[in-house]
């Protein structure tokens with residue numbers, strides 16, 4: 055699904071070159087849920103932005119699925135929900151489809167389905183300011199799914215939310231993932247979130263960032279309250295925490 059080979063990024067700051075990402079190799083299978091954790095500034099967002107085509111790599115190669123340009127096939131969810139404040143929830147979800155020239159009826163239909171998928175039926179007409187932080191992030195997820203990307207890139211999407219909302223959205227994301235079968239690459243600072251959600255967890259080193267280790271998460275699915283009581287879950291979190299030091 056995704057093949058990353060030797061991808062690296064250097065930024066030039068006041069004439070000096072700063073390495074944001076050392077040469078990185080990673081393969082992600084179709085339908086896999088992979089989390090990336092690492093200290094602040096290790097290049098997690100840079101890697102995601104390169105995959106989304108929002109940033110150009112300094113070198114290396116990326117192939118996404120059929121090797122075509124990643125841009126049309128990738129949905130991106132940022133830490134802060136970037137919604138257009140003057141548009142309703144439905145119009146925000148529909149927006150990428152409108153700009154892609156999809157017919158009004160089809161775009162409405164798809165946006166309604168997606169708002170249902172993220173648990174926001176009944177809030178179609180609400181403006182972003184009338185929604186809670188968690189609801190706004192659900193709208194962002196629905197919008198990222200609107201053009202049916204095969205790959206969903208999520209950059210600390212629940213980092214700004216309270217813990218209760220975050221736990222609920224983690225479960226909702228797993229249910230959306232199970233229903234849509236998207237490949238998800240998920241950046242987080244939380245070892246608990248990474249262990250709970252993922253098939254594999256990628257740990258990155260501090261600057262300059264590179265992949266330090268990759269953990270297979272063999273906890274059974276579907277995950278839920280019983281996962282959080284599983285000693286294997288706690289052992290994995292302890293290993294991840296140790297690895298991050």
Ligand SMILES: Nc1ncnc2c1ncn2[C@@H]1O[C@H](COP(=O)(O)OP(=O)(O)OP(=O)(O)O)[C@@H](O)[C@H]1O
Nearest residue numbers: 065067073074093094095096097098099100101261
């Ligand atoms: N546009 C830019 N110009 C210059 N340097 C940048 C730019 N974007 C990122 N960097 C630098 O690249 C490095 C990696 O940044 P990046 O945002 O990818 O890290 P991160 O792991 O996502 O951090 P955090 O967890 O704090 O979000 C940092 O040292 C950062 O200062």
